[in-house]
Amino acid sequence: MIIKFVPQQEAWIVERMGRFSRVLVPGLQILMPLLDRIKYVKSLKEVAIEIPSQNNVTLDLDGxxxxxxxxxxxASYGVEDAEFSVAQLAQTTMRAEIGQMTLDRTLAERAHLNANIVEAINTAAADWGIQCLRYEIRDIHPPEKVVESMHQQVSAERTKRAQILESEGSRQAAINVAEGLKQSTILQSEADKAEQINKASGEAEAILLRAQASAEGIRRIADAITNSPGGHNAVSLTVADKYVDAFAQLAKETNTLILPATANDAAGMVAQALTVYDSINSKRGLTQGQVVGAPRT
Incomplete structure (x- = not known):
């Protein structure tokens, strides 16, 4: 009798007389001498193996x-060398998946590519008693010309974004300036409108005040002429003074004068002006007398 202790996370394959007998699990195990022998020892732990770099015309990549x-x-009887077989299966699956994708998609969709490789390996390795947990592409090495083109593309993309941002900034600045000018024009027009309204209102009020002052002045003059002693004489003197002053101003304004035949007789002209005034005044008094003394019907 042979006593064996199987370590944790290991499985021992026992053959009896050259034929598979059983799988020893971790713990104390007893074997029959000469009849039983341990043929394979399999680790149940997760194993990581490096997949060599693969050349796919345009790419060199490993994982x-x-x-x-x-x-x-x-794992013992389904395949001769499980690790070698899985590595070869990973390489061929990786070549097949990359061959179906463009260079840009290969670089941008690494997670999708890894998932496809894992699914393909698990489908093929199910009969080997092996489960592929995950596959990670470690390095991707494009050719130098491709790398140079990628750098140029990145630079062009950055330049494009910079130009777009600059144009957007210029556009927004122009919009802001236009909005400012618009608001300024509106405010200026409203200010001009208010100024014109205020000016017109002021002018109208000034005209009204001047008219009221002129009317009040005329009324007071009329009252003074009618009701004050000597009012008639004062008006006569004023008319004569204005008449003479008007002829004096004619010589200052123009060289052409239109004068009455008696222009050399100042006294006669003043007398004539007073006669006109007396005639108007007498007609005004007569009209008032007729209105006051008219018989009632």
């Missing part, structure tokens, strides 16, 4: 594959 044994029996 890391994580897998573990889920069925020790299949």
């Amino acid at each position: 890391v594959l994580y897998y573990r044994v889920v069925d020790p029996y299949k």
Whole structure:
């Protein structure tokens, strides 16, 4: 009798007389001498293997594959070398997946590519008792010309974004300036309107005040002429003074004068003006007398 202690996370494949007998689980195990022998020892831990760099015409890329044994029996008898087989399957699957994608998609969709590789490996490795947990593309090495083109594309994209941002800034600045001019014009027009209204109102009020002052002055003059002693004589003197002053101003304004035949007789002209005034005044008094003394019907 042979006593064996199987470590944790390991599975021992026992053959009896050259034929599979059983799988030893972790713990104390007893074997029959000469009949039983341990043929395979499989680790149930997760294993990481490096996938060598693969050349796919335009790309050189490598990765890391994580897998573990889920069925020790299949891993022992379903495939000769499980690790080598999984590595080769990962390489061929990676080539197939990359061949279906463009360069830009390969660089931008690494997560999607990793998921597709894991799904393809699990489908093929199910009969080997192996489960692929995840696959990570580690490095992607495009050719130098491709790298140079990518740098140029990135630079062009940055230049494009800078120009777009600059144009947007210029556009917004122009809009702000236009809005400012618009508001300024509106405010200026409203100010001009208010100024014109105030000016017109002031002029109207001034005209009204001047008219009221002129009317009041005329009324007072009329009262003074009618009701004050010597009013008639004062008016006569004023008329004569204005008459003479008017002829004096004619010589200052123009060289052409239109004078009455008796222009050399100042006294006669004044007398004539007073006669006109007396005639108007007498007619005014007669009209008032007729209105006052008219018989009632």
